[in-house]
Amino acid sequence: MIVPSIVSVKNLSKSFEKKRILNAIDLQVYPGEILGLLGPSGAGKTTLIKEIIGLDLPDNGSIHVLDEKMPNLNIMSKIGYMAQADALYQDLTARENLDFFARLYGLKGIEKKNRIESTAILVELSEHLSKPVSQYSGGMKRRLSICIALLNNPKLLILDEPTVGIDPILRKAIWQTFNKLKENGTSIIVTTHVMDEAEKCDRLGMIRNGQLIAIDTPSNLMSNCNAQTMEEAFLYYGGLANEN
Numbered sequence: 711m712i713v714p715s716i717v718s719v720k721n722l723s724k725s726f727e728k729k730r731i732l733n734a735i736d737l738q739v740y741p742g743e744i745l746g747l748l749g750p751s752g753a754g755k756t757t758l759i760k761e762i763i764g765l766d767l768p769d770n771g772s773i774h775v776l777d778e779k780m781p782n783l784n785i786m787s788k789i790g791y792m793a794q795a796d797a798l799y800q801d802l803t804a805r806e807n808l809d810f811f812a813r814l815y816g817l818k819g820i821e822k823k824n825r826i827e828s829t830a831i832l833v834e835l836s837e838h839l840s841k842p843v844s845q846y847s848g849g850m851k852r853r854l855s856i857c858i859a860l861l862n863n864p865k866l867l868i869l870d871e872p873t874v875g876i877d878p879i880l881r882k883a884i885w886q887t888f889n890k891l892k893e894n895g896t897s898i899i900v901t902t903h904v905m906d907e908a909e910k911c912d913r914l915g916m917i918r919n920g921q922l923i924a925i926d927t928p929s930n931l932m933s934n935c936n937a938q939t940m941e942e943a944f945l946y947y948g949g950l951a952n953e954n
């Protein structure tokens with residue numbers, strides 16, 4: 711049986727100033743899965759997700775999201791995106807921030823109110839919506855950013871390093887949120903360079919120097935090369951296993 715993909719990337723290449731940043735990437739994201747993109751800083755993860763969202767154009771290859779060729783404004787409005795840096799209004803309360811972004815998504819009245827309430831419950835911020843964002847901790851700001859990305863009830867949620875600088879307890883809570891969303895049918899792409907976080911994804915694409923060097927379930931990636939850790943597996947697929 712052929713499972714229709716939510717995201718289909720074919721032979722994608724991208725250069726900046728004559729430097730090849732992404733090289734012939736093929737990638738599928740299936741309904742209700744968490745796909746991790748693991749790679750060191752500068753590997754090309756952010757560039758890849760910007761191409762998928764439609765924020766940048768590829769030099770070669772094609773990207774389809776929900777069966778439409780990207781970039782496509784209508785599809786862009788069905789994607790929830792959280793960038794690496796929080797884009798929040800510090801002087802406003804969390805509720806005012808959510809209200810502002812909900813209006814941008816065209817939500818109004820009772821529907822707007824309900825979406826704000828239900829997404830705040832998901833990220834466990836309901837009790838703190840009246841506080842100004844300037845009084846939020848780093849972890850709370852990250853959760854508020856996730857909450858904003860969820861306001862339009864996206865079919866596809868893309869998170870660029872969502873748990874950087876977040877302590878292990880909060881990180882666990884955030885992953886519980888991702889799993890809840892996945893159970894509700896949302897597909898999630900999450901970039902990371904944290905190995906233990908990579909193991910929580912359903913499938914993992916390893917990116918190095920703009921190339922997708924391996925993609926499979928975390929357990930297959932490790933067992934196929936007899937690696938004990940994800941780091942060992944990454945070194946193996948990157949052809950670095952015997953280097954010091």
Ligand SMILES: Nc1ncnc2c1ncn2[C@@H]1O[C@H](COP(=O)(O)OP(=O)(O)OP(=O)(O)O)[C@@H](O)[C@H]1O
Pocket residue numbers: 726727731749750751752753754755756757758903
């Ligand atoms: N607009 C741009 N113009 C020129 N070079 C760029 C541009 N955007 C990205 N790059 C370069 O592309 C390479 C990949 O960057 P990218 O941000 O995609 O990596 P990354 O894997 O997401 O890294 P990090 O984990 O640090 O966020 C880097 O060398 C970066 O300097």
